[in-house]
Amino acid sequence: MNVEVTPLPGIGVRKDFATRTGRRIGVVTQRDGHIELIVSKSDDPDACAASIPLTADEAGALANLLGAPQLVAQLTEEHRDLPGISTRQLPIKPSGPFDGRTLGDTAMRTRTGVSVVAVARAGQVHPSPTPDFTLTGGDLLVAVGTGEGLEAAAKILKYG
Amino acid sequence: MNHTALSLIELGAVFFVLGVLGRLAGKIGLSPIPLYLLGGLCFGEGGLIPLTDIGGFTHLAGEIGVVLLLLLLGLEYSAAELFTGLRRSWTAGLLDIVLNAAPGAAVALLLGWGPVGAMVMAGVTYISSSGIVAKVLGDLGRLGNRETPVVLSILVFEDLAMALYLPILTAVLGGVSLLGGLEAVGISLLVITVVLVVALKFGRYVSAAVDSPDREVFLLKVLGAALLVAGLASAMQVSAAVGAFLLGIAISGSTAENATRILEPLRDLFAAVFFVVFGLNTNPASIPPVLGWAVVLAVVTTLTKVATGWWAARRQGIGKMGRARAGAALVARGEFSIVIAGLAVAAGAVTGELAALATAYVLLMAILGPTAARVVEPIARALQRKSVTKTAPVEAN
Numbered sequence: 001m002n003v004e005v006t007p008l009p010g011i012g013v014r015k016d017f018a019t020r021t022g023r024r025i026g027v028v029t030q031r032d033g034h035i036e037l038i039v040s041k042s043d044d045p046d047a048c049a050a051s052i053p054l055t056a057d058e059a060g061a062l063a064n065l066l067g068a069p070q071l072v073a074q075l076t077e078e079h080r081d082l083p084g085i086s087t088r089q090l091p092i093k094p095s096g097p098f099d100g101r102t103l104g105d106t107a108m109r110t111r112t113g114v115s116v117v118a119v120a121r122a123g124q125v126h127p128s129p130t131p132d133f134t135l136t137g138g139d140l141l142v143a144v145g146t147g148e149g150l151e152a153a154a155k156i157l158k159y160g
Numbered sequence: 161m162n163h164t165a166l167s168l169i170e171l172g173a174v175f176f177v178l179g180v181l182g183r184l185a186g187k188i189g190l191s192p193i194p195l196y197l198l199g200g201l202c203f204g205e206g207g208l209i210p211l212t213d214i215g216g217f218t219h220l221a222g223e224i225g226v227v228l229l230l231l232l233l234g235l236e237y238s239a240a241e242l243f244t245g246l247r248r249s250w251t252a253g254l255l256d257i258v259l260n261a262a263p264g265a266a267v268a269l270l271l272g273w274g275p276v277g278a279m280v281m282a283g284v285t286y287i288s289s290s291g292i293v294a295k296v297l298g299d300l301g302r303l304g305n306r307e308t309p310v311v312l313s314i315l316v317f318e319d320l321a322m323a324l325y326l327p328i329l330t331a332v333l334g335g336v337s338l339l340g341g342l343e344a345v346g347i348s349l350l351v352i353t354v355v356l357v358v359a360l361k362f363g364r365y366v367s368a369a370v371d372s373p374d375r376e377v378f379l380l381k382v383l384g385a386a387l388l389v390a391g392l393a394s395a396m397q398v399s400a401a402v403g404a405f406l407l408g409i410a411i412s413g414s415t416a417e418n419a420t421r422i423l424e425p426l427r428d429l430f431a432a433v434f435f436v437v438f439g440l441n442t443n444p445a446s447i448p449p450v451l452g453w454a455v456v457l458a459v460v461t462t463l464t465k466v467a468t469g470w471w472a473a474r475r476q477g478i479g480k481m482g483r484a485r486a487g488a489a490l491v492a493r494g495e496f497s498i499v500i501a502g503l504a505v506a507a508g509a510v511t512g513e514l515a516a517l518a519t520a521y522v523l524l525m526a527i528l529g530p531t532a533a534r535v536v537e538p539i540a541r542a543l544q545r546k547s548v549t550k551t552a553p554v555e556a557n
Contacts, residue, residue, distance in 0.1 A: 009245050009312045010236035010294060014304055028303045031417060038304030046306040046482030 014038070027059075035059050056122075061138055063123025068140045071118060071125060075144065087142065088150045089120075090157050094137025097160030104131030112152040114145030170214050174203060178432050189299070189534075191292045193494045194526040196432050197519055200439015201447075218437050223400070225434030226499050227390045228427040230401040233290065233319060234408020235416045235423075239359035242409065245316030252310070252472035253317030259464040261286040267453055268514070276332055277514055280504040283325055284518050285461045289494030290315040292526060296533045297489060307473045307486040314472055314490060322496060323352055323402050329500065330399040333507035348398055352406065359410040366407075367415035375422065382411075382419045383426070401499060431495065438502050439519065446516040454520035458528060465490045466532075481540055488536035492529020497522050 006014045008028070016026025016038065024040035034053060041049040054062065068089045075087040092098055098106055108114050119126045119133065120140040126133070135141075143153055178192075181199055185192040237245075246253075264285030265278040273281070293315060302308055324345075331344030359366070370385050372378040386404050393403025411419060469487030478486065501518035504510045 006309050007241060007244065008303065008309055009241040009316045010290070011298075011303060011312065014309070016304070024306075026304070030303075032421075036303060040304075044479060044481050046478050047485070048301060048304040051301040051304050 037062070057138065060122030064120045064138070064140050067123055067125065068120045068142065071120065071142055075117065075142065079144065084146055085144060086147060086150065087117075087144050088154075090141045090143050090150075090154055092135045092137055092139040092141065092157060096137065096158070098135050098157060099137040101135060102131060103129050103133040103135060106135075106156060108143070108153055108156065111156060112145065112149040114143045114149040114153040116141045116143050118142040167214050167217070171217065174199075174214070174436060175429075175432075178436065182432075190530060191289070191295070191492070191494060191526050192432075193289075193292070193435055193498075194523045196435035197439045197498070197523055200436035201442060201444045201519070203436065203440055218433055218440070221430050222434035222437035222502075224387070225427070225430035225432070226401050226502070227386055227404040228423060229431050229434070229495055229499065231386045231404040231408045232420060232423060232427050234405040235411060235420045236290075237316060237319070237409060238412045238416070239356050239363060239409055242316060242320060242356065243360070245313040246320060249310070249313035249317050249472065252314055252468065252475065253321065255471060256314055256318065256465075256468045257286060257321065259468055260461055263457055263460045263464065267457055267517075271453070271513070271517075273511060273514060276504075277510050279329060279332060280500060280510055280514060281517070283322075283329065283500040284497040284521065285457060285493070287318050287322060287493065287496045287500070288315060288465065288490045289492045289496065289526065289529065290319060292492035292494045292529055293489055293533075296492065296530045300533060302485065302489070305482065305485070307469075307476075307478045307482040307489075310473050310476050310478065311469065311486050311489045314468070319405075320352075323405055324348060326399040326402045326500075326503070327351075327397070329503060330507075331397055333504060333509045334397060335509065344397060347396070348402070351398060352402075355406040355410060359406075359412065363410055363412040366410040367412055370411060370419070371415045378418065379422050382423065399503075401503075434502070435495075435498060438498050438505075438515070441505060442515045442519045443512065446512055447520050450513055450517040451520055454517055454524055457517075457521050458524040461493075461525070462491050462528060462532065480544075481537065484536050484540040485533070488532040491525065491532045493522055493525035494529075497525075 001017055003015055003017045003026070006016075008014055012028060012030040014026065014028045016024050018024050022045070023042060024038075024045060026038055028036040028038055028051065030036070033056075035056070037050070037052045037054055037059075038048045039050045041047045072087050072089055079085045079087060103116060103119075108116060116129060117127070118141075119129050119135070120142065121136070121138070141157070143150060145153065178196060178199055181195040182192040185195050261282035264281035264283070268274075268278040268281035271277075293311065297303055297308055297311065327348035328345055370378070370381045372381060386407055389403040389407045390400035391403075393406075394400040408416075466484070466487030469485075469490045470483040473483040473486035497518060501515055501522075505512075505515045
């Protein structure tokens, strides 16, 4: 992917790339840290159809939404030959029971047999998290296990 | 009522009215600069409510306003950005100078204001308001557009051109000979080059010298440094404003960001006073006679700026609509035109009519600029449609 980095003197930096359909998509990062998501117009590729200001949290959440399914799809593909095993993303709700607690506190493997293989946070993937990994609201856990186990894991994360 | 009480009341009334005007400007999506100028016209000599007791304060405050305007402009750019901007846009920058300085100079010569007046008016019509332009681009959500870097690099070029122009203007206004003028050019070129190189190589030492984790200490240090540099530059005949601009460039990184944050309210306050003072010193009665010329200049320099932006954007391979947007974005003139006219008026080297023309011109352009940036797309689309319908029958044949 060829990401174009263009300095905007006095304002910040624009980073964008052209998608396969010809639309330009990217972000403008302003000096003061403000982030804007930009999407070009289809009839005028120089202009933006939308430029949406995002907070750091919102940008992280968006990055998770875009990044985590890919990871799950990849893992599902790898487990295809093992029937009965599937992969799911499990969200940590802000101010939910595990916001600010460690992965070990969930006792996920002991209670459900499900393994958390990665945590997606703010667009970054933290692979193989250890039990002392501290979770925060907005994290997406990528969990591998049986269908039943995953159901139970989702309930635990929701209700404690 | 004693003098102090009267001064406080007058100053309070001025700030309050400016606040109300600023809010009004924000509501209708305009830059507050034209309203500040109008406020100054109302308060001043020959205006509705003449104010006489705060002259000493407003004069100095206006000067500080200019220093802060230029300091914050310098803080916005790092030396590296200036170099890339210069490399990318120097051809467009030169075209910009030729197209937009010429109308002002021509009108000044026609009105018999001589070469000094021509030089001042050339600067007034040349320089776009980077403050208004950046605000409009942000408000209209065009920061991500492909023509925006073109617009910004032209602004960078203009600001650097200002750093060269202001010392020369200061020297000329001081009534120096041709040789003295050349000397001023030489000195300012040398100083600017040295500062840029120092900023590029040793910017962090300059930043470290003014930086402090304590807000209060930081504010006092950075403001003190700015006024010191501005005063020294002024003593060396290099123009106080340029000294502040160069200091701003030399301060970089997080220090520059913090300085901007901390100085912005002060800049807004003192710059508002500066615009009011300029309005105060302009007699409203002198505006109607030059209004015709102001309108002529407004029309001509709107077209020349649009042409500049169009040409620069086309060179970067931007489509027609983007070219039109780049041109219209550059139309606004504002704070720096008034800074230039203010320098000339303060030196007493030009007629009062020039101040009146500059005021009327900036009033028009500060309103016209943001409006042009807003309406350019619908207008360009309508023109495109018209040309399509015109050419359609030809194609049918």
